[in-house]
Amino acid sequence: MEPPSRTSRTSHGCWTCRLRRKKCDEQRPVCGTCAALCITCYYGDKKPEWMDGGLRQEKMIEKVKREVKQKAPYRRVERPHLSGDKVFNTGFGERPAGAQNMMPEPTQNGTYGSRESHISLSQGTGCGHLDRSSVVGRSDSILTTFYLQSVLPFLFPFYRPSIARGGSAWSLELMIRSPVVRQATLCQGCFFFCLAQGTDSREVICDTVFSQVREAFQSLERAIQAMNGRDIIENPHGAVQIMASIVQMLHFEVAALTFENCGAHLNAALALFGQIFDRSCTVEPVGLRAQFNAFMDRLGPSSYIPPAEHIRIPSAEQDASYFSTALLLFDDIIASTTLQKRPRLYQYHHSLLESTEGREPVINLEEVIGCQNTTILQIGEIAVLDEWKKEYQNAGNLNVIELASRATRIKNALEGQIVRIEGEPTEACKISGNVLDLLAPNDGVSSSRRLVTLVWTRAALLYLLVVVSGWQPASDEVRYHVGQIIDLLANKLSPNTLIRSMVWPFCIAGCLAEPARRAELRRMVEALQPSIVFSTVRKALQVMENVWHRKEEDMYQDFYACFKAYGDMVLLV
Structure with a gap:
């Protein structure tokens, strides 16, 4: 925290400036001082509970200090222009309860901000005429190749789709067709490319990368704002492209930048996921499993590889939807453990993640995150149990016997999982006559x-x-x-x-x-x-x-x- 300022301070300034002992210009909804630092601006007539002159105030001081430090990279990017009550939204930021953040949080329908502009979705682009020209220059080609060869395997080390199913070609295809996907991919490739070239100076990285990150989220925001129910029904391909871009940008930002906005991006992706499946299935199938399969069919047709065109490859959007759905189910479950709430996609767990009637699960999480479905499913069940326990504890009527019974079922499933895994023999290195096995990278990840x-x-x-x-x-x-x-x-x-x-x-x-x-x-x-x-x-x-x-x-x-x-x-x- 900076030393106390000697400038005169007003008693009517925001609570953030009063906490920091800084002069406040009293602008609303975000004062100029907080806007310049890209930090949360707390204001209101009522004195916050944490402004107690004691321990809670000290903790809030430390929290603001962390936020000032964490937002340093974003201050190197051109800041949004504040005009009256309107805030130019860069796509970053989540507004805490009781505070006004520089960037609006996403609404329940999955948008990040206002809906002032309307841009229709066009088939195959995912965002209409939002971004740069579709012509890909040499530098973009280099970053795209670098992303596919190095960045994607780093961010998702267990995601090694078989080349017999097209490998990661879907990602390349969407980069070529969709400006939204391309923008999201290039900023990630640029970030890691700077590091790979030995440019580990945070100042240089901020100058060259963070403006691209901002542009990528702006593109995603505008694309989401442009969508309505009709767009999703008529163009599910574009909706999937946007969802895939949000999910990948979320994981990139969490891995390499900051956690500050992960809640906003996850909320937007989950809301979009719900809209896609609620509005895209015009024929009402029986059960969520059938509904998911029907939606995947709409993302076809699959490609066929010569000769004789007897080798079937899923479409790019089918692969993108599978990949994004797996990550969203996983992200949602992990988020629920930190929020003490049931996963928001809990209704999909049985249909998409469990083996039913002798059939394999629709989504195999092990292929994407390296962990088997059974374990991740049980983590979701524990989150549900945690929420249930808290609810009944608060009401004063917790049934301890039922708590123990539900917990025992989960524990038995997890312990059985450990016994099965530890009892499996270690696979010996095999000499295979399959060309695909010979060409597969041997890096120990599998x-x-x-x-x-x-x-x-x-x-x-x-x-x-x-x-x-x-x-x-x-x-x-x-x-x-x-x-x-x-x-x-x-x-x-x-x-x-x-x-x-x-x-x-x-x-x-x-x-x-x-x-x-x-x-x-x-x-x-x-x-x-x-x-x-x-x-x-x-x-x-x-x-x-x-x-x-x-x-x-x-x-x-x-x-x-x-x-x-x-x-x-x-x-x-």
Whole structure:
């Protein structure tokens, strides 16, 4: 926090400026001082509860200090022009309760801001005439290739679609056809390309990349605002392109930039997902599984590869929809664990993620995030149980027997998962006569999926134990699972960068870790370089450090309190 200013201060300024002891120009809804720093502007006639001159005020000072530091990169980008009550929305930002942020939060229908402009969607572009020319220059071709070869495998290390199904060609095809997808892809490629060229100066990266990130979110915002029910019905391809772009930009920003806006972007993606399936299926199918399959059929037709055109390849939008749906289901479940609420897409879990009537699940999460469906499904069930317990506790009529019964079913499923995985024989290296196997990259990622599921499953058990029994890090069962997770991550995981794909279990185990093992966890994080692309892991460590530094008598009672105490939404994906 800067030293107190000697300039005169008004007693009618925003509460942020009063907290920082800075002069406020009293503009509304965002004062000039807060606008210049890109930070939350708190104002109102009523004095906030945290302005108590004591501990809560000190915590708020620290929170504002963090926000000033976190928003430093965005201050290097041209700031929005504020005129009266209208705010030019860059697509960044989530407004906390009781505050006015520079950027409006998304509305319930999935838009990020006002609907002043209307742009119709055109088939195949996803955003009409919003962006640069469709002509792709050489520099764009280089960044596109770099994205496909290096960035996509880094952000999604377990996503290795078979070339027999088209591989990642869908991403290239959408980049060529859709300006929205291309804009979202190029800013990611540019960011990592700067790092790959040795440009690790944050100042240089800010100058060259963050304006592109802003433009990408502006394009997405305008595309979402332009949509209505008719657009989605007539052009589901464009809607899927936009959804895929939001999901990929969300994961990019979480991985390499900041968590500040993840709630806004996730809300927009989830709202768009709901609109797509509510409005795009003109024929009412039986069940959500059939509804999803019917929608996927509308995204066809599939391509056929010569000779004889007997090899069928899914369309680009079909692959994009599958990929985005898997990530959204996963993101939604992880977000629910930090919000103490049931997943918003919970109604889709049984139909899309479970094996039914001998049929494989529609969505295989292991192909995208490396962890099997069963474990992720049970994490969603624990989030539902957590919300149920809180609701009945608050009402004073919690049924402990029912709580134990529901928890036992989940625990049995998770422990059965561990027994099955640990009982599976280690696959020996096979000499295959299949050309596709010979051409597949041999980097050890595929063989890591078994370990990944083990780590996630043990973390799910820890999550369940805390939901049911409260914060008991000294219990034998908790200590056992924490130790197993740390040992797997420290001694079995290869490469160590895969920790970035297991941040949630890493944080769950770390919060409950004994003092003797905390240095080991810190070393894991410090080994991940360059630090700028491991934002998620470092944020998790900050959450863990916050828990470790609390006195025993002030210890949290659940994980919701751990994440809530940190401030903004922590999306550990």
